[in-house]
Amino acid sequence: MAVTISAILCIILGLVLAVGGWRVIDLGGTWYFAVLAVGFLLTGALLWIRRRAALWVYALVMLGALGWAIYEVxxxxxxxxxxxxxxxxxGLWFLTPWIAQRLGWQHFGARAWGGSAIPLMIAVALWGATALHALTSDSSDIKGMLPPPLAAAPAAEVNTxxxxxxxxxxxxxxxxHGMRYSPLAQITPSNVERLEKVWHYHTGDMRRPSDPxxxxxxVTPLKIDDSLFICTPHNFVIALDAETGEExxxxxxxxxxxxxxxHLTCRGLSYHTSETPAEGQACQQRLFMPTADARLIALDPETGKVCESFGENGAVNLWKNMPNVTEGFYYSTSPPVVANDLVIVGGAVNDNVSTTEPSGVIRAYDAITGELKWNWDPGNPEQTAPIAPGETYSESTPNSWSISSADEELGLVFVPLGNQVPDQWGGNRSExxxxxxSSIVALDLETGQLRWVFQTVHHDLWDMDVPAQPSxxxxxxxxxxxPALVQxxxxxxxYVLDRRTGEPVLPVREVPAPQGAAKGDYAAATQPVSALSYEPPKLQDSDLWGATFIDQMMCHIQFNSLRYEGRYTPPSIQGSLVYPGNFGVFNWGGVAVDPVRQMVFSAPSYLAFTSTLIPRENDEKAYVSNSEPHLNENFGAPFAVDLKPFVSPVGLPCTAPPWGYVxxxxxRTGKTHWLRKNGTVRDRAPVPLPFEMGVPSLGGPVITAGGVAFLSSTLDYYVRAYDVTTGKQLWRARLPAGGQATPMTYQSRSGRQMVVVVAGGHGSLGTKAGDSVIAYALPR
Known part of the structure; x- marks a missing residue:
């Protein structure tokens, strides 16, 4: 019975490989699966008729597969x-007595393992030796050291x-300045492993059935004086005692x-204090909270009461003067930037619903009165004086949904911009x-006038918004x-640019890009590439992956069915592979910069997506969405777009790990001194095994003068600490939910350096939801 079952299994595997392998060949891919199919079919046939030659054939299958694997990867x-x-x-199963006895051997023991079994034993031993060697070597990491702090700029010259x-x-x-750098140094590589949980606060704001x-x-909390300030996905604002975590x-x-x-999120609040507060004036300090229903609210951090003098009864209506007003289609998920007594705010629009969406205008309001001081409209960039009553801003212009930075000495605010919708078809975009x-713009703080622009993608067809705060x-x-800007x-x-002019500090070159966009569109001839880049190499057949060779073969079929000519392959009706995908190597979490070491700590992630254009017959039919707000339908454009991760039938990435690093x-040089895979599949695999495969992150790092960096945003539920010099993981603590946020650190009134992490999960990533705010510190 065991031989019969084994024979049937081999024949089934062979047939599956034959069908799939022929399809891969037909698409121009590897012959490997078809050749493997022959080996399995022949092995199954010989097992069926009880021939010892089955073991010889299977030994050849194993040796051939091993040789091909080593050649490829x-x-x-x-x-x-x-x-x-x-x-x-x-192979191990075929060496057991249950198979051996029924292939003509009369005895167990030494005689049963001789003869025809020797080649298979050699093949199994070679596979085992190869696996052991692979387990003890790690070719994916770069294990180096950054220059020590004393080798960098003298501390006296550092502008933090x-x-x-x-x-x-x-x-x-x-x-x-958005560096995510703290001058605190109480926590160091030598003591960080002693960190312990100090307090754990629950916001009580959990997901609702009606949520997207x-x-x-x-959120990244603020710490001002003796209080922490947080916001929640449903826009609650909460003040906590920074020492105890009490509300x-x-x-x-x-x-x-x-x-x-x-979207429904809140990345943070903004803070303003008057340098010369008026005696008796309420709200001499203010917190600014952008809401999901497009309001900008000012609160008194002492009491949590609305600052009535700001705008109308404490709020500014961000729908004012907007075109195409549709509830829920415009909101600000990121905190505004506060500089020169101005509150400067952008906003997000729903991606790719239609060609008639709200404006991407950037607006500056007086931090005390809420009066509109200037507006920079990407569709009308020269006219920055406050818009007249009854007029509207330009519709569907590039918007800024992420976080801006400001340099008050230079008098500039630096704004990362996204794309004009629809993201994947640009045939009707304005000049x-x-x-x-997909650019960074520098605007004059006083007037809103454009000072310079640097574009990171020309004629973006891939949703490559500039996603993060410039440092x-x-x-x-x-x-x-x-004075530089790190983007x-x-x-x-x-990109490392001179923030006075937008000119590159580290070299930027233009490289040829794939051509052949969809009907009515075009692709830019070249695209910029920075000297400091974590762009992944172009995918090859050998990079495709799966839990087994079956789903790996299915990924080969997908890969060879898609259009793919490397980074910036235009979207197509055929379906195009986009790598890196619009999830991004970096997203809104950005990077952390150490101004003393002159270094950047980052967490690059690697996931591929597919982008398929679907011709639209009219402006009413939904092709890719089942409910409101009909994302990616692109009403008014000639194509809807089907976007999805490039995964196997079992839901695993079709690209091989690691998928995430630090x-x-x-x-100063653009050189990466170390690169280490980061994170486990404990919370993503069917069985919670803590394999260190390197998983994506969504959220940013924080870096400290003590030489320690913290990151909580991986798809497994941990907060981790790293040695900044080497990238080595020094400590980690289990989180109760997904930690897709950026940590922060501060000193409490008792003199302890605290590290605070938010663990609330991420709906699109499928991480566990929660409402936790957790503080860690060294023992007293």
Whole structure:
């Protein structure tokens, strides 16, 4: 019976491989699966008729598969594993007495293991030796060291924009320079392993049935004086005692539920204090909260009460002067930037619903009165004086849904911009949209006038919005200290620009890009690439992956069915592979910059997506969505778009791990000194095994003067600490839910350096939802 079952299994596997393998060949792919099919079919046939030659044939199958695997992927364990996942166990099974006795051997023991079994034993032993060698080698990491702090710029020359007390965290990136760098040094590589949980607060704001799929908890708290301030996905604002985590007050802006919203999150609050407060004036300090129903609210951080003098009864209506007003289609998920007594705010629009969406205008309001001081409309960039009553801004212009930075000394605000919708078809974009899509713009703080623009993608057809806050740091060059801007992008480039002019500090070159866009559109001839880049190499057949060689073969069929000519392959009716995908190598979490070491700590991620254009017959029919707000339908454009991850039939990525790293690079040279895979599949695999495969992150890092960086945003539920010099993981703690947020650190009134992490999960990523805010510190 055992031989019969084994024979049937081999024949079934052979038939599946034959059908799939022929399809791969027909598409121009590898012959490997078809050849493997012959081996399995022949082995099954010989087992069926009880011939010892089955073991000889299967030994050849194993040796051939091993040779091909090493040729394709070397000794990469996670690449070898799927290639051996069925082949190896079957080889061991065929050596058992239950098979051996029924293939003509009369005795167990030494005689039973001789003769025909010897080649198979050799093949099994070689597979085992290869697996052992692969397990003890790691070809994916770069294990180096960054220069020590003393080798970097002298501390006296370092500009950390620190009008913020060392103990505090006053803005999303700690200061308006957005470095996510703290000058605290109590926690060091030598003691970080002693961190312990100090307090655990629950916000009580959990997901609701009416929430959109992309309901996320991405907040980075503020710490001002002795209080922490957080917001929640449903826009509650909460003040906590920074020492104990006890709630001090809570504000509910009464945001109504809506099925129209694509996102529901709050990445953070903004803070303003008057340098010369008026005696007796209420709200001399203010918190600014953007809401999901498009209001900008000012609160008193002492009481949580609305600052009535701001706007109308404490709020500004961000729908004012907007075109195409549709509830839920415009909101700000990111905190505004506060500089020069101005509150400067952008907003997100629902992606790719139609060609008639709200404007991407950037507006600056007086931080005290809420009066509109200027507006920069990407569709009408020259006219920045406050818009007249009754007029509207340009529709469907590139918007800024992420976080901006400001340099008050230079008088500039730096705004990352997205794309004009629809993202995957640009045949009708205006001249100004072409100029500003997927770019960083520097605007004059006083007037809103454009000072410079740097575009990271030309004629973007891939949703490669500039996703993250620019980090402002002064960099030592051969020409002296340069005020620089560090901008991570979805496509993996980290641009280092002179923030005075937008000119590159690290070289940027233009490279030829694939052509052949959809009907009525075009693709840019070249695209920019930074000297500091985590762009992945172009995918090859050998990079395709699966849990077994069966789903790996299915990925080969998908891969060879899609159009793919490398990064920037235009979307197509055929279906195009987009790698890196619009999830991004970097997303809104950005990077952390150490101004003393002149280095950047980042967490690059790698997932591929497919983009398929679907011709539209009319402006009413829904092709890719089943409910409101009909994302990716692109009403008014000639194509809807079907976007999805490039995964196998069992839901695993078709590209091989690692899918996520941490990296340390020198900003003066652009050299990456270390790169280490980061994260486990414990919370993503059917069986919770903590394999260190490297998983994607969504959320950013924080770095400290103590030489330790913290990150909580991987798809497994941990907060981790790293040695900044080497990238080595030094400590980790289990989180109760997904930690897709950026941590922060501060000093409490008792003198302890605290590290605070938010664990609330991410709807689109499928991580566990929660409402936790957790603080860690060294023992007293």
């Amino acid at each position: 070397g000794f990469d364990w996670w690449q070898l594993a799927p290639r051996a996942s069925i082949i190896g166990p079957l 924009a620190d009008n913020v007390p060392a103990s505090d965290w006053h803005a999303y990136g700690r200061t308006q 799929n992309e309901t996320t908890y991405e 001090r007050w809570r504000f509910d802006p009464q945001v109504p539920d809506s099925t129209n919203r694509q 100004n949209s072409e100029r500003f899509s 402002l740091v002064d960099i030592q060059t051969e020409s002296g200290m340069v 991570p992008t979805k496509q993996g480039d980290i 990296a340390g690079a020198d900003l």
